[in-house]
Amino acid sequence: MAKDKDGSGTGNRINAVENAFTMIERMQELEQCGVSELAADLDIPKSTAHVYLKTLEELGYVIKENGQYRLSMRFLELGGLVRHNRSIYQAARSEVDALSRTTGEVGTIGYVEDGMRVLVYRTEPVEGVSDNAPTGEFTEMHWTAVGKVLLAQRTDEEIRDVVDRHGLPAATENTITDLDELLKEAAEIRTQGYSIEDEERVSGIKSIAVPIDSNGSDSGNSAISIAGPKHRFSTERVEEELLPELRNVANVIELQSRHY
Amino acid sequence: MAKDKDGSGTGNRINAVENAFTMIERMQELEQCGVSELAADLDIPKSTAHVYLKTLEELGYVIKENGQYRLSMRFLELGGLVRHNRSIYQAARSEVDALSRTTGEVGTIGYVEDGMRVLVYRTEPVEGVSDNAPTGEFTEMHWTAVGKVLLAQRTDEEIRDVVDRHGLPAATENTITDLDELLKEAAEIRTQGYSIEDEERVSGIKSIAVPIDSNGSDSGNSAISIAGPKHRFSTERVEEELLPELRNVANVIELQSRHY
DNA sequence: TATATCGTCCAACAATATTGAACAGACAGG
DNA sequence: CCTGTCTGTTCAATATTGTTGGACGATATA
Numbered sequence: 001m002a003k004d005k006d007g008s009g010t011g012n013r014i015n016a017v018e019n020a021f022t023m024i025e026r027m028q029e030l031e032q033c034g035v036s037e038l039a040a041d042l043d044i045p046k047s048t049a050h051v052y053l054k055t056l057e058e059l060g061y062v063i064k065e066n067g068q069y070r071l072s073m074r075f076l077e078l079g080g081l082v083r084h085n086r087s088i089y090q091a092a093r094s095e096v097d098a099l100s101r102t103t104g105e106v107g108t109i110g111y112v113e114d115g116m117r118v119l120v121y122r123t124e125p126v127e128g129v130s131d132n133a134p135t136g137e138f139t140e141m142h143w144t145a146v147g148k149v150l151l152a153q154r155t156d157e158e159i160r161d162v163v164d165r166h167g168l169p170a171a172t173e174n175t176i177t178d179l180d181e182l183l184k185e186a187a188e189i190r191t192q193g194y195s196i197e198d199e200e201r202v203s204g205i206k207s208i209a210v211p212i213d214s215n216g217s218d219s220g221n222s223a224i225s226i227a228g229p230k231h232r233f234s235t236e237r238v239e240e241e242l243l244p245e246l247r248n249v250a251n252v253i254e255l256q257s258r259h260y
Numbered sequence: 261m262a263k264d265k266d267g268s269g270t271g272n273r274i275n276a277v278e279n280a281f282t283m284i285e286r287m288q289e290l291e292q293c294g295v296s297e298l299a300a301d302l303d304i305p306k307s308t309a310h311v312y313l314k315t316l317e318e319l320g321y322v323i324k325e326n327g328q329y330r331l332s333m334r335f336l337e338l339g340g341l342v343r344h345n346r347s348i349y350q351a352a353r354s355e356v357d358a359l360s361r362t363t364g365e366v367g368t369i370g371y372v373e374d375g376m377r378v379l380v381y382r383t384e385p386v387e388g389v390s391d392n393a394p395t396g397e398f399t400e401m402h403w404t405a406v407g408k409v410l411l412a413q414r415t416d417e418e419i420r421d422v423v424d425r426h427g428l429p430a431a432t433e434n435t436i437t438d439l440d441e442l443l444k445e446a447a448e449i450r451t452q453g454y455s456i457e458d459e460e461r462v463s464g465i466k467s468i469a470v471p472i473d474s475n476g477s478d479s480g481n482s483a484i485s486i487a488g489p490k491h492r493f494s495t496e497r498v499e500e501e502l503l504p505e506l507r508n509v510a511n512v513i514e515l516q517s518r519h520y
Numbered sequence: 521t522a523t524a525t526c527g528t529c530c531a532a533c534a535a536t537a538t539t540g541a542a543c544a545g546a547c548a549g550g
Numbered sequence: 551c552c553t554g555t556c557t558g559t560t561c562a563a564t565a566t567t568g569t570t571g572g573a574c575g576a577t578a579t580a
Binding site: 012013014015016017018020021024025028031051052054055056058059060061063071072073074075076077078079080081082083084085090097101111113114118119120124126132134135136137138 | 272273274275276277278280281284285288291311312314315316318319320321323331332333334335336337338339340341342343344345350357361371373374378379380384386392394395396397398
């Protein structure tokens with residue numbers, strides 16, 4: 001198997017674990033696969049793929065269904081427990097549900113990890129536009145309301161770091177692709193206390209976000225947002241209804257998380 | 261450990277992968293830990309724990325926050341994607357949401373894997389009793405409505421197999437702890453087409469479930485249920501409102517999943 | 521200042537992952 | 551019915567790789 005490292009890391013790590021996870025990640029993309037298929041895809045010997053699959057199957061993280069291997073629900077369990085352990089989730093979930101109900105828009109809990117925005121939780125209203133984003137989705141920060149408001153909690157230098165690592169790809173013509181512009185907007189967000197994303201990731205969709213300042217270790221890493229069709233997010237409605245509502249909910253969440 | 265189904269034999273598996281996952285599972289329980297702490301807990305050398313943690317950290321599955329290691333949201337991502345790929349989830353989610361809304365009770369999507377019931381999705385109504393079960397929860401089948409209705413889809417012999425592997429632990433005094441009784445109930449469920457769970461797992465909670473017969477590979481592995489406080493689940497309401505509603509939703513889901 | 525505990529690093533050794541080749545079973549087409 | 555080509559699986563050889571105790575500096579505690 002590939003042996004030469006790029007030398008960037010401190011080097012000596014456990015290879016087998018690395019291999020296992022690249023196989024897991026590839027399997028997720030393939031949804032299901034056979035031994036030979038996976039081996040060919042990853043350009044490794046059949047026998048190698050086989051031992052790994054059998055190991056993972058024995059551990060319960062991979063299952064074989066009608067002759068095909070696939071990732072098991074054990075990953076859902078693990079992910080669910082990881083989320084379950086985060087105080088922000090416990091404190092914010094029902095509040096975001098309520099927020100979505102009263103506004104009739106999509107409510108989300110976002111978190112920053114590794115310079116990316118994680119979709120911790122999402123509630124959709126009855127007739128809501130379902131973009132069907134999977135729970136746990138990682139995405140760049142600069143083109144989501146949650147991401148921008150969380151970036152604004154960091155110093156300019158830290159923002160530069162994030163951009164260095166992940167770049168500023170464009171999704172629509174409104175996406176911020178210039179670092180200076182991003183820093184300028186971050187400054188604005190800092191004084192405003194909230195962020196607006198206007199068709200910067202998905203055309204037709206607008207959203208607003210405020211940070212959650214819990215006292216715990218998650219401090220400065222969480223935010224909540226409301227999102228919906230642009231035509232429903234007039235400046236008036238945002239300023240008079242959505243933003244006050246969002247801030248109110250954020251306060252409740254902060255109080256609850258202090259209870260811990 | 262008990263093994264050998266059909267001479268699945270050698271048992272020669274990759275140790276490092278096994279170690280990695282026992283560490284991951286332990287870390288989930290500890291929520292966060294240091295190197296020495298984890299090493300002591302698992303009774304392995306510090307240096308061993310260290311390489312594994314560093315490896316997992318480099319892969320992004322573990323992060324270090326204020327001197328403590330913890331599982332990262334990458335597991336939430338993985339779990340979210342695994343669920344996202346299952347057709348039952350795509351077909352049933354919004355329907356179960358609607359079901360919960362119209363009945364005012366907790367709606368769930370359940371799945372069977374490895375002889376256990378997996379909580380794929382759960383919607384809670386506004387004033388619902390939140391038992392706060394984490395998404396992806398695995399539990400024995402005999403004490404949940406979903407579990408029992410899915411058991412009933414199997415032959416008696418298969419049910420025996422499941423009981424052999426996981427036993428019939430008791431949660432309340434109503435839990436079925438006798439195999440013959442379970443088989444008898446399975447037979448009844450087969451003719452009825454639905455299952456009822458009456459304070460068999462949590463005192464004060466009652467629930468009903470019906471299977472989802474999609475045509476896909478998931479066939480016979482999925483079910484949906486409604487659960488709530490026992491006093492709201494009178495025989496009348498179950499028969500006249502909840503069960504018809506549940507069956508109706510199941511039909512819609514089956515139609516949608518056939519669309520695939 | 522001393523003492524304990526932490527995380528990190530390293531090098532030597534033994535253990536273990538790796539791999540090609542060989543085998544059996546399923547399946548399709550001739 | 552045989553033949554060829556796919557599977558998935560097993561095994562034994564080799565060297566690559568994980569393992570480990572001990573040493574180190576940094577940090578926290580007394």
